[in-house]
Amino acid sequence: MASFKIEGGHKLNGTITPQGAKNEVLQILCAVLLTPERVVVNNVPDIIDVNKLIFILGELGVKVEKLSANSYAFQADEIDLPYLESDDFKRDGSSLRGSIMIVGPLLARFGRGYIPRPGGDKIGRRRLDTHFEGFIRLGAKFRYNKEEKFYGVEADELFGTDMLLDEASVTGTANIIMAAVLATGTTTIYNAACEPYIQQLCKMLNAMGAKIEGVGSNLLKITGVGNLGGCEHTVLPDMIEIGSWIGVAVMTQSELTIKNVSWENLGQIPNVFRKLGIQLEKRGDDIYIPEQNSYEIQNYIDGSVLTVADAPWPGFTPDLLSIVLVIATQAKGTVLIHQKMFESRLFFVDKLIDMGAKVILCDPHRATVIGQNHKSQLKATKMTSPDIRAGISLLIAALSANGTSIINNIEQIDRGYENIEARLKSIGAKIERMND
Ligand SMILES: CC(=O)N[C@H]1[C@@H](OP(=O)(O)OP(=O)(O)OC[C@H]2O[C@@H](n3ccc(=O)[nH]c3=O)[C@H](O)[C@@H]2O)O[C@H](CO)[C@@H](O)[C@@H]1O
Numbered sequence: 115m116a117s118f119k120i121e122g123g124h125k126l127n128g129t130i131t132p133q134g135a136k137n138e139v140l141q142i143l144c145a146v147l148l149t150p151e152r153v154v155v156n157n158v159p160d161i162i163d164v165n166k167l168i169f170i171l172g173e174l175g176v177k178v179e180k181l182s183a184n185s186y187a188f189q190a191d192e193i194d195l196p197y198l199e200s201d202d203f204k205r206d207g208s209s210l211r212g213s214i215m216i217v218g219p220l221l222a223r224f225g226r227g228y229i230p231r232p233g234g235d236k237i238g239r240r241r242l243d244t245h246f247e248g249f250i251r252l253g254a255k256f257r258y259n260k261e262e263k264f265y266g267v268e269a270d271e272l273f274g275t276d277m278l279l280d281e282a283s284v285t286g287t288a289n290i291i292m293a294a295v296l297a298t299g300t301t302t303i304y305n306a307a308c309e310p311y312i313q314q315l316c317k318m319l320n321a322m323g324a325k326i327e328g329v330g331s332n333l334l335k336i337t338g339v340g341n342l343g344g345c346e347h348t349v350l351p352d353m354i355e356i357g358s359w360i361g362v363a364v365m366t367q368s369e370l371t372i373k374n375v376s377w378e379n380l381g382q383i384p385n386v387f388r389k390l391g392i393q394l395e396k397r398g399d400d401i402y403i404p405e406q407n408s409y410e411i412q413n414y415i416d417g418s419v420l421t422v423a424d425a426p427w428p429g430f431t432p433d434l435l436s437i438v439l440v441i442a443t444q445a446k447g448t449v450l451i452h453q454k455m456f457e458s459r460l461f462f463v464d465k466l467i468d469m470g471a472k473v474i475l476c477d478p479h480r481a482t483v484i485g486q487n488h489k490s491q492l493k494a495t496k497m498t499s500p501d502i503r504a505g506i507s508l509l510i511a512a513l514s515a516n517g518t519s520i521i522n523n524i525e526q527i528d529r530g531y532e533n534i535e536a537r538l539k540s541i542g543a544k545i546e547r548m549n550d
């Protein structure tokens with residue numbers, strides 16, 4: 115297992131360009147299965163989860179051509195369906211969360227889709243009911259092998275229908291959309307997730323010949339078509355990475371410019387950081403963060419303590435709450451962090467408490483943070499990254515801390531952050547990767 119050694123307490127300075135969005139590209143890569151024609155995808159981040167999914171597509175028979183560092187061409191004209199029932203697939207498919215989204219396209223185009231229980235962050239229960247209830251509504255037969263934890267859906271033909279999702283699941287919505295685009299008739303999906311990830315998927319599918327209306331809302335109308343063609347798609351900048359860079363800047367009291375962030379797709383993110391007292395300037399499509407010695411958390415109008423909580427889009431994304439929490443440890447004031455979606459994502463605060471942060475974990479979903487206004491620096495320590503966002507939050511804490519910290523299990527960070535140590539070094543951070 116690799117580790118990072120971080121000498122904290124240094125000011126950073128410079129410009130960072132965000133990578134392509136992990137959670138968008140995982141959907142986009144699965145969508146290449148919907149057509150035998152060539153699909154070009156640009157701004158593909160070079161991260162573990164994406165590379166694993168590209169590997170699985172290759173094993174499935176998809177022709178993969180790397181056009182440049184972050185661009186690929188895919189052609190799914192000869193698919194090896196027996197791979198889906200092989201031991202190799204049972205191992206490979208379970209190694210990330212995003213692999214679940216191959217099921218919808220495979221079901222739609224080949225009449226069957228299988229998946230072992232997918233991996234991803236261990237951040238609480240992560241059920242798949244929404245996905246499979248959607249496929250069943252479209253007419254698929256569902257089977258689940260409990261011993262092998264292996265899911266399957268089969269159908270000779272899918273038929274459009276009206277459905278109300280039990281929750282606005284992001285990957286569930288993507289999966290059902292990809293099944294419905296090739297179904298016979300019209301499907302409406304109400305309580306659909308509508309993150310920019312889903313909007314981008316719908317734009318790509320429409321460019322391939324699909325008929326999806328209501329993009330950006332929680333009510334999608336999909337008129338099934340007989341087949342889809344190729345297209346070229348460019349992935350948006352990763353809004354979670356952008357939020358992470360904001361965290362790096364303010365915790366190290368540094369000036370930083372984040373280039374080409376696609377402001378129009380950031381939703382609540384800038385507002386939430388501003389409520390923490392952070393100055394963010396919109397300069398064209400960049401975010402400029404000036405050096406800030408202090409940032410003061412705003413109270414509500416009635417004087418009560420601010421709560422930052424997650425909610426399905428256009429609410430605030432749960433993937434940035436750990437970063438907001440770490441930023442709050444050095445703010446002036448108090449904030450309640452309420453992680454509603456996942457029940458095991460806040461336990462990493464123990465590490466921050468070890469480093470001297472004033473945090474009360476009220477229960478698995480809520481933590482109160484009493485900011486120290488940079489009056490007392492965090493202390494360096496040795497820690498292990500439990501999940502991708504806790505990992506980057508601990509890394510941010512270490513960059514601001516007094517002394518040298520070690521973070522183990524950094525594969526969690528590599529799942530979602532491209533070449534993070536080189537990019538941090540480019541703005542002046544003292545960080546080394548240590549391979550065992
Ligand atoms: C590969 C990928 O894209 N992963 C993202 C995706 O995961 P994923 O698609 O797996 O997450 P879901 O949207 O299905 O749900 C996440 C969790 O939130 C709960 N839930 C969901 C919707 C809702 O309205 N109410 C509710 O409580 C679910 O029960 C579940 O525990 O979306 C999550 C929620 O934004 C993000 O954290 C993940 O980074």
Ligand SMILES: C=C(OP(=O)(O)O)C(=O)O
Binds near residue numbers: 137210
């Ligand atoms: C939870 C996340 O990822 P995954 O769904 O891939 O585990 C995340 O990106 O924060």
